[in-house]
Amino acid sequence: MAHVKSTIQEPGQPQGASSLQGASSPQGASSLQGASSLQGASSLQGADAPGRRLDVDRIRSDFPLLARQVHGRRLVYLDSAASSQRPRAVLQAMDAYYETTHANVHRGVYAIAEEADRLYEQARVTVGHFIGAPHPAREVVFTKNATEAVNLVAFSWGRANLKPGDAIVLTEMEHHSNLVPWLVLAADLGLELRYLRMDDSYRLDLSSLDRLVEGAKLVTCTVMSNVLGTIPPFASIAEAAHSAGAVVLADGAQSVPHHVTDVGSLGCDFLAFSSHKMLGPTGIGVLWGREDLLDAMPPFMTGGGMIRDVKLDGFVPDETPGKFEAGTPPIAEAIGLAEAIRYLTDIGMTSVEHHESHLTAYAEEALAGTLGADLRILGPAGTVARGGVLSLAYRDIHPHDLAQVLDESGVCIRAGHHCAKPLMRRLGVSATARASLYVYNDESDVDALAEALGKAGSLFG
Amino acid sequence: MPALEDLYREIILDHYRSPRNRGELAVPPARRVEGFNPLCGDEVVVYAEVDGDKLADIRISGQGCSISQSSASLMSTAVKGLPLGEVREVIRTFKSMMSLHEAAIDEHGDHGGEDGEHASGTSGDSSGEGGPGEEPVDLEKLGELAALQGVVKFPVRIKCATLAWNTLVQAIDEAESSSGEE
Structure with a gap:
């Protein structure tokens, strides 16, 4: 928001904002720029206040990949701790750069090289x-x-x-x-x-x-x-x-x-x-x-x-x-x-924190409600000083098998040691099934996770 | 789309729930070899007791997913008591089944151009329920092991299925080379 705007108009980079905007706007103004420059106080802009809920449907519509279906079902992406998806605005900014501005940085003495340098x-x-x-x-x-x-x-x-x-x-x-x-x-x-x-x-x-x-x-x-x-x-x-x-x-x-x-x-x-x-x-x-x-x-x-x-x-x-x-x-x-x-920043990082904290609490409750004591979450209880990463152990079903069955429901989680083998040893497991949350996830994703875990329970029961 | 039932056949689930030849053997005379799948942390330990040119006994321990553990169990029942030459033949046949595309190129050159199976494992259904025309592998020879053929449609899981087999290869290689030295 305000402070990011100021960064690109800092002294020393007077042309900053214009060259970037100029680079991306030919693409029909990305949804983000549309949100911030045209609609001012939209659901994204200026929402960074505790208690304000994110408009997840709106956010989700900014992410082309999340419109994909997998195995005939809506993609439920719960693996952002491994890698997030990216909004159209990011893809368009990169495309616009390649289409209008690209030259190597720190070398050229011509217009587009200087623009590339400045953007970098x-x-x-x-x-x-x-x-x-x-x-x-x-x-x-x-x-x-x-x-x-x-x-x-x-x-x-x-x-x-x-x-x-x-x-x-x-x-x-x-x-x-x-x-x-x-x-x-x-x-x-x-x-x-x-x-x-x-x-x-x-x-x-x-x-x-x-x-x-x-x-x-x-x-x-x-x-x-x-x-x-x-x-x-x-x-x-x-x-x-x-x-x-x-x-x-x-x-x-x-x-x-x-x-x-x-x-x-x-x-x-x-x-x-x-x-x-x-x-x-x-x-x-x-x-x-x-x-x-x-x-x-x-x-x-x-x-x-x-x-x-x-x-x-x-x-x-x-x-x-x-x-x-x-x-x-x-x-x-x-x-x-x-x-x-x-x-x-347009969503607001405080709002991101609150959203994930709320969703983590919902997940703890919903998973316990649906699956009971068969499900263990390997992580601190509650939402204080914990983020939206949920390492799950369900009965004694191996995480790989869980992830495989969940995939059939379009639910993407990660199974494995998560590049933390010493911690796995300390936990006494070889792997966990990890679901992780981000700005484009909501209660329906958590519900889909709970339902798919239930199916895995039936298959391996 | 490959169906989950192709992967989790009843025989596989049975061997996962009630693994055969589970345990350890005294070392020596047996050999103990560990196999790891570094991507997922699956672990299979093979105890192989070679007597002359025969795999006299075998035990499996370790931990991992249903595919790695059931494959190890199925393997143990298939090779226990066999002469080493026949063990190697079973291993070869099994590994061919796990790499249908390569096998198709090797053994049926005329099918080499069709790589529907290879592309992502998501398109071909032909090998689902014993379409022997497409199969370069004699599934009858594999017996229960043929239940694992569905794994090929889930390429990420092939490493799970072959883990025990690669570990067994190492065990009998070691046994044979050490008996050669003596």
Whole structure:
């Protein structure tokens, strides 16, 4: 809303808004732009107030894929924690860019190259404002995905700042993408890895926090578990980490798409997240880092685009953030991500949070009501400090079989270890069936899930 | 659209609910080999006791979906007590059934151009209830194992069905190569 508008009209990018609007409007004005520029206070615009319900039918109509039928049934998409769908506005923004503007960035001295450059840098600023970055133009690094963002920190910051015997604190709840890079670094450098454990209520056991962070150089934690929906008290963890002198990395892959995000309130020094889980395209992710940390870090990938000067016996890297973006970056994807952020911002992230919280409560009740004690939800009860991710165990039916039977009803859920095998071991299961909620889901999707689970029960009963 | 009943045949559900040859064997003389499906975490452990050139005994443990576990159970009943040559023949036939398209190219070159089955497994119904004209595999030879042919229509699940078989191959390979060394 207001603050996103201001990002694209920031001093230094005076032509910002017009060139993007110009790029997309020939396509007949996307539904989002229609909503924000023509209808002002539509169901999307300005709805970001607690208690306001989302107009899910309206939102759903913005997502072409959700109109699809599967096996002769309405598609019920409950796998947004793996990857969300994207609204027409995002697809049109990317198409419009390719149709009217594309040229490589950071190189051309002609009109469309300058426009491409501006759109790409505007996208960076839009992303930065969305997460409350103090210096959006300099602190947002575009990567391939959240995984690459974590790898960037591990490789660049880690190798420059850690030495044998140093300790890193992480948690048992991490996705492999925020675990394996540290396992690799620990093996290479001889680091000590310490883990915050999960308690029996599916939350982090913080009783040992102060002891674990003592002397640690880095503390990293998911902002929301992709398996349990658990939202750890990140700010408290960050505060303890900072008191101990550690740097803090937040894995925001599951939280940034669904919750109001402010890097200052989180108290993190780095934040990693992905575009494709927040209505944007695949192929682009984000690392936000504190400017002074990024400035002091060596490059990650190297090659074209990330240098200031190259001689036959050496090179001088570009400034932040360019020095972390070797090669031609994902330009159209950055523009798509910025459009996704505009879409989410028009709905309002507070409204997104409330919608998912309401729907999670409905799901807990509806699933328990329909399936009773045969169904277990592996995650915190209630909706306090938990997001819209529901890991299900139904009788002893294997999650793969559940997902297969649900597919016949057009219900898309994910079965497997969700790239969190240590957490699976802690839970004592090899896999779970995970349903996850987003802005285009409503009660009817949850009802379809409950009904399809019932069918699976009959088949395997 | 492939029907769920093609996948979850009664025989499969029966072997899933009441797995045969479930358990462990003493190692040695048996060999213990673990198979994992890294995508889904399914796990099959095969205990194979080779006596001379015969698979004298077999036990299965592990955990996973109905397809991986029933396939392991069906496999154990099909190969237990057979000479290793015949075990390998059953494995070959089963794996052919799991890759109908490739088998069709290999054995019936004239059918090679029709890849309806291969494209996504969603179009062809011809192999549903024993359309032997399309089948390059002798289903009669497979007995109960033929119940698993419906898996081919659900390509993602083929790895579930073949997990135990690949693990058994490794076990008898190891048994044969070590007996060759002795």
